[in-house]
Amino acid sequence: MPDDLNKIKRIDLDKDGDPDVITYTILDSIPVMWVDDDDDMKWTDIEGDMDNDCLFIDRNKDGIFAGPWDISIDWDDEDGDGKADMQFVIENDNPAKRNGFDWKSNLMMIINDDKSGIFNYIDWNLMEMRPWEHNGHANFFTNYHGNTLFTKMCVSSFRISDFRFSWENPFIFWDYDNDGMAEMALRMLDIPRFRPKNNKDSLFLKVDDKIDVLYSKKINYVAITYDLDNDNGQGNEFDFDMSLCFEGDGFDYSDQVNIYKSLRGLLDADKLLYDPSWRQLNELVFPNRQTALDLTFNRGIWNRCRLVFDEDDDCNRWERVELYEPKKLFVTGAGKGGLDDNPQADAIGDRGEFDKDFSGKGNLYIGGFDNRFHLYGAEWGAWRIDQTALSFQGFGGLYDLWGPSRIQREPGKFATVKYTDTDNNGFFDLIQYNLDGDTIFEESVSLKALNIDDKQQVIQTSGMSYPDFQKLFKDITEKNWKRALQAIAVARKNGLNTDWYAFWKSPRTLWEKYDYSYWLSFYIYNDLRQMSKLKHDKKSTDKIDHSYYSGNWQELL
Numbered sequence: 222m223p224d225d226l227n228k229i230k231r232i233d234l235d236k237d238g239d240p241d242v243i244t245y246t247i248l249d250s251i252p253v254m255w256v257d258d259d260d261d262m263k264w265t266d267i268e269g270d271m272d273n274d275c276l277f278i279d280r281n282k283d284g285i286f287a288g289p290w291d292i293s294i295d296w297d298d299e300d301g302d303g304k305a306d307m308q309f310v311i312e313n314d315n316p317a318k319r320n321g322f323d324w325k326s327n328l329m330m331i332i333n334d335d336k337s338g339i340f341n342y343i344d345w346n347l348m349e350m351r352p353w354e355h356n357g358h359a360n361f362f363t364n365y366h367g368n369t370l371f372t373k374m375c376v377s378s379f380r381i382s383d384f385r386f387s388w389e390n391p392f393i394f395w396d397y398d399n400d401g402m403a404e405m406a407l408r409m410l411d412i413p414r415f416r417p418k419n420n421k422d423s424l425f426l427k428v429d430d431k432i433d434v435l436y437s438k439k440i441n442y443v444a445i446t447y448d449l450d451n452d453n454g455q456g457n458e459f460d461f462d463m464s465l466c467f468e469g470d471g472f473d474y475s476d477q478v479n480i481y482k483s484l485r486g487l488l489d490a491d492k493l494l495y496d497p498s499w500r501q502l503n504e505l506v507f508p509n510r511q512t513a514l515d516l517t518f519n520r521g522i523w524n525r526c527r528l529v530f531d532e533d534d535d536c537n538r539w540e541r542v543e544l545y546e547p548k549k550l551f552v553t554g555a556g557k558g559g560l561d562d563n564p565q566a567d568a569i570g571d572r573g574e575f576d577k578d579f580s581g582k583g584n585l586y587i588g589g590f591d592n593r594f595h596l597y598g599a600e601w602g603a604w605r606i607d608q609t610a611l612s613f614q615g616f617g618g619l620y621d622l623w624g625p626s627r628i629q630r631e632p633g634k635f636a637t638v639k640y641t642d643t644d645n646n647g648f649f650d651l652i653q654y655n656l657d658g659d660t661i662f663e664e665s666v667s668l669k670a671l672n673i674d675d676k677q678q679v680i681q682t683s684g685m686s687y688p689d690f691q692k693l694f695k696d697i698t699e700k701n702w703k704r705a706l707q708a709i710a711v712a713r714k715n716g717l718n719t720d721w722y723a724f725w726k727s728p729r730t731l732w733e734k735y736d737y738s739y740w741l742s743f744y745i746y747n748d749l750r751q752m753s754k755l756k757h758d759k760k761s762t763d764k765i766d767h768s769y770y771s772g773n774w775q776e777l778l
Contacts, residue, residue: 223267224249231264234489240264241487251348252279254286256490258483259298272298272305275486275500280348288495289316289377292348295500296340297483307332307481308340311499312350313377319433320418322375327352328387328499331364331371334510335396339364358615359459359537366403366458367396372507374413376434379496386436388413390474390507392540397687402453405687406461407513408542410442411474440508441471443517444542447687449694450731461541462531462694462732463594465682467583469524472516477508518583518683526576526583528596533570534732535610538617540565545573550603550639551660553631560603567607567614568631574602574640581647586677588649590668590770591739592701594694595640597679598647606636606656608740634658643669650675652770666770671763673771698731701738707774708745714778717748742769749777 223229223245231240240262243255254277255262255269262269269276273296281290292312296305307330314326327350331340342362344351352363372387390411394403416425416433424435446464453460486500494500508516529544543565552559553568561568574596576583581598588595596602612629636656640649650669653662668675680693709726712719719726725741728734746769753761768776 223247226267229267231262231266234487235260240266242490242493243267243269247278250282252282252284252286253277254279254493256487256493258295258487271296272303273483275490277494278348285495286493287311287313287378287497289313289379291495292343292350294341294343295486297481299481299483304336304338305333305340306336307483309499310341310343310350311378313379313496316377316379318377319380319416321415323377324375326375326377328374328376328378328381329371330373330387330505331369333364333369335367335369335401337364337367337369337401353539353616355616357456357458359457359539360455361458361539365394365539367394367401368403368510369394370510372505374434378499379431380433381498382428382432382435384499384502385504385506386411386438387505387507388436390440391509391513393510393513395510395687398451400453402458404448404451404453404691406446406540406542407517408442408444408540409440409508409513409517411436411439412441413437438473438475438506439471440474440516440521441469443467443471443521444540444544445514445517446541447690449690450698450735451691452730452732457537459537459539459541460534461536461538462534463690464529464542464544465583465596466527466529466542466544467517467521467523468526469579470522472520472522474508474516475506477512477516478504478506479509480504523579523583525579526581526596526598528572528574528585528594528599528602530572530594531567531570532572532604532736533567533607533610534736535570535607536567536614536617538565538614545571545603547573547575547577547601550637553635560605565617567612567617568629569605569612569635570607570610570614572602572604574599576600581679584682585680586648587680587697589673589675589677589772590649590652592697592704592772593739594697595649599640599649600642600645602640602649604638604640606638607632608636643667646676647679648675648677666766668770671767671770673767694735695731698735698738701742702728702734704772704774705738705741707778708742711768711774711777712745712749715749715752717745717752719745742774 229245232242234241241257256275259273275295277286277293295309297307299306310329312327355361370393372391373389374387393407395405414435444466446461449462484502491497527544543563545560549559555564576598584597639653641651652666654664655662725737728737749765
């Protein structure tokens with residue numbers, strides 16, 4: 222609200238008899254300016270509207286709007302219904318930061334396809350955009366929920382060569398069941414080129430020396446994430462379970478032009494701004510909701526692919542697309558060079574699989590040995606077990622006000638299962654276990670040695686929609702539960718007491734059935750195996766191994 226109603230200034234820029242600009246101060250001394258982009262401002266107004274106007278805040282109080290250290294918010298009503306469909310937030314930082322990302326700058330455009338009216342969250346106490354703030358685990362104040370789309374870049378606006386393009390370009394959320402929460406998300410990146418500190422770059426020599434960011438106009442990173450069991454709800458607004466990540470040459474997207482009639486701001490107001498470039502647009506270039514998936518699978522030239530599966534079901538990020546990386550197996554910590562090197566990754570609890578030559582084309586298969594999703598063509602993978610989500614990921618804490626690092630407890634020891642494709646046929650055939658956390662694999666299981674065929678039907682991901690993934694996850698979960706019940710029957714036949722595992726026998730949700738069925742089968746398998754070893758019955762032990770890893774408990778009935 223204005224500091225003093227008597228000090229509000231109104232200006233008629235276009236001389237049509239009504240005001241186009243309102244200026245005043247807030248919080249004692251911070252200058253603000255409203256610009257009326259749809260020409261409906263009145264002389265009695267004390268602020269602009271939030272359907273098609275723009276708010277400029279001179280945070281550093283230097284008398285310049287839309288300049289260094291300033292923040293600007295622009296609302297755009299594309300369909301003319303009196304309610305904004307789009308919002309730009311331009312948060313600039315220090316002009317001296319020229320040679321890379323500036324994480325204190327945010328250029329973010331949000332399109333609400335669900336007409337929620339919720340856009341970016343700005344903390345007016347800090348006078349900063351903070352789209353990651355939330356209540357509970359994942360009820361984010363910025364609209365990452367439902368059907369929405371945003372583009373984002375972290376540099377000051379006046380460093381960019383072409384504002385039609387962006388870095389996260391775009392980030393899309395899909396709400397298939399219209400419950401106000403997203404079941405699938407997709408993140409596309411155009412990795413930009415930055416002016417080097419020595420300024421020796423032929424491309425930058427051809428452009429204005431004020432420009433420090435050139436976009437490649439190619440999408441060279443795509444990550445897609447799925448809430449397979451669709452269990453998001455109050456207190457669990459984001460619960461993505463599986464992600465696929467594609468990296469490589471990608472595809473040219475410069476033909477993906479989206480025209481917007483409401484973007485162009487009031488022409489006469491340009492002279493009042495340090496940087497009006499982002500208000501001079503009538504189009505943005507990005508793959509949209511209708512084309513993004515098709516372009517990923519049918520135009521993209523990819524060199525590698527990764528899969529992550531949140532096996533402890535403890536991640537509540539709005540994206541869940543930051544993946545384990547094919548790095549050191551037993552090293553933990555952000556930036557330490559391990560699987561969880563990415564600061565947004567879960568220290569333990571996830572399963573990552575890596576196809577470093579894209580031989581599997583981003584396709585999947587259901588492993589015969591565990592009846593779970595696996596990445597076809599992956600050379601190796603690893604599951605860092607966090608059975609009870611002790612090292613809780615949650616939102617991750619990366620952007621929390623009270624600290625820049627992870628808030629989860631990173632354990633000193635954890636169990637690890639490693640998967641390897643030894644014959645390069647696209648399917649894992651060697652499973653190794655380090656269950657005591659000493660980094661030494663105490664058990665190795667070769668499917669070849671057990672005379673088990675590792676080949677499975679390949680799932681063509683390019684032809685699958687979210688409902689297809691959801692149905693497939695339910696099918697494999699029900700099959701796993703059936704296997705677990707067969708394991709109980711085998712144990713009963715062999716005189717083994719399974720009441721020790723009463724907790725795992727009573728799943729209440731689809732996810733619990735997925736999780737508990739694994740542990741029931743695994744525990745019973747190990748009990749049977751131990752009993753057989755105590756009897757020094759190698760033939761029986763081999764038979765138990767074959768039954769478990771072939772997924773055929775019926776052999777023992």
